[in-house]
Amino acid sequence: MKHTWLVLFYMLIVGCGGAKVDQSTVLNPTNPKGVKGSVLQESKDNVQKSSLESVNSTVALNNLSKDIEATMTFLTSDELMGRDTGSKxxxxxxxxxxxxxxxNNIQPYFGSFKDTLENYSDGVAYNVVGFLPGTDPKLKNEFVIIGAHYDHIGLISGTVEDEIANGANDNASGTTTVLEFAKYFGKQKNNKRSLIFALFTAEEKGLVGSKHLAKKLKDQNIDLYAMLNFEMVGVPMIDKDHSLYLTGYELSNLAEVSNKYAGKNLVGFLPKAKEFNLFRRSDNAPFHDEFNIPSQTYSSFDFTNFSEYHKVGDEASLMDFNFMAVIVKESIPMLEGIVNAQVKEVKYN
Structure with a gap:
């Protein structure tokens, strides 16, 4: 009888937790199979890490949006009087x-950042040209130009209250986007090929600034791989399954390569761009003419989403800074992929 009571007492102690139990095995409704506690903890850590990364990503995107807004606000301010070529x-x-x-660690490509146009008759005009050397011993001898025009049309007939065409979408948006790329690569310095950041003047006068730079670089006989231009990227397209379109879409595989590195359908085709031959109407065209290498423009102006083209109403207040921030963020891996590929993947068809 005494022995029986000892057995019962021992069982009671075990049942009440008096004996040592493997605390790494937890049985509860959320863990019915007794998954080891360390595994559960790892799962919790992963969830927390994912949440933290999501928060950090949101904060970073918000900060980027604010930086973009600050740049856009300055470039479109009345103080700049519409950024007419040759003006103060x-x-x-x-x-x-x-x-x-x-x-941001970007060097002048020439002796000065300001590359003056020869024989420009209406004031002094210059492109602003920056340079970031490549990090790869061989690939650094190849160049990629990332460009946009920073001029606009100045003063035009508007209302009594406003005659300044501030040129927010056209093309402070492209200029700001290129500056964000320059900030990123200038900080990371992870570009195997050499980068030229070119902000063109006199685009509105007939692509004068880009013609000047294309000829000057051709005379230097540089090994130019691609010219990637950004024009009117301040507002999202309407009812499209991609964020940007590419002028001259059918001429090369640039859209395919861009989407591969972006990891999404970032760049698509816009029939109107072909109909209006936009390939010839922006600063990519002179580089195509001089070098016969992939030279194309990314844009989000789809002829239906912005009615203030070349009007005094092209103001920063109409721009979608969050959209622009997303474009910058999603374009960076695209640019990194193109700039760092071991072979020249982008080719004309």
Whole structure:
């Protein structure tokens, strides 16, 4: 009888937890199979890490959006008087661009950031051209140009209250986007090929600035791989399954390569772009003419989403800074892939 009571007492102690139990095995409704506690903890850690990364990503995107807004606000301010080529207003924009380059480890490609156009008859005009050497011993001898025009049309007939065409979408948006790329690569310095960041003047006068630079670089006989231009990227397209379209879409495999590195359908085809031959109407065209290498423009202006083209109403207040931030974020891996590929993947058909 005494022995029986000892057995019962021992069983009671075990049942009440008096004996040592493997605490790493937890039996509860959320863990019915007794998954080891360390595994559960790892799962919790992964969830927390994912949540933290999501929060950090949101914060980073918000900060990027604010940076974009600040740049856009300055470039489209009345102080710059519409950034007409040769004007005092565009000179202030050029100084701003130069300061961004200097603050972010971007060097002048020529002796100065400001590359003056010869024989320009209406004031002094210059492109602003930055340079970031490539890190690969061989690939650094190949170049990729990332560009946009920073000029606009200045003063035009508007209302009594406003005659300044501030040019937010056209093309402070492209200029700001290129400056964000310069900031990123200037900080990371992870570009195997050499990068030229070119902000063109006199695009509105007939692509004068880009013609000047294309000829000057051709005379230097540089090994130019691609010219990637950004034009009017301030507002999202309507009812499209991609965020940007590519001018001259059918001429090369650039859209396919871009989407591969972006990891999504970032770049698509816009029939109107072909109909209006936009391939010939932006700063990519002179590089195509001089080098016969893939030279194309990314844009989100789809002819239905923005009605203030070349009007005084092209103001920063109409721009979608969050959209622009997403474009920058999603374009960076695209650019990294193109710039760092071991072979020249982008080719004309």
């Amino acid at each position: 207003g565009i000179a202030k924009a050029a100084d701003y661009i130069q300061n961004v380059f200097q603050d």
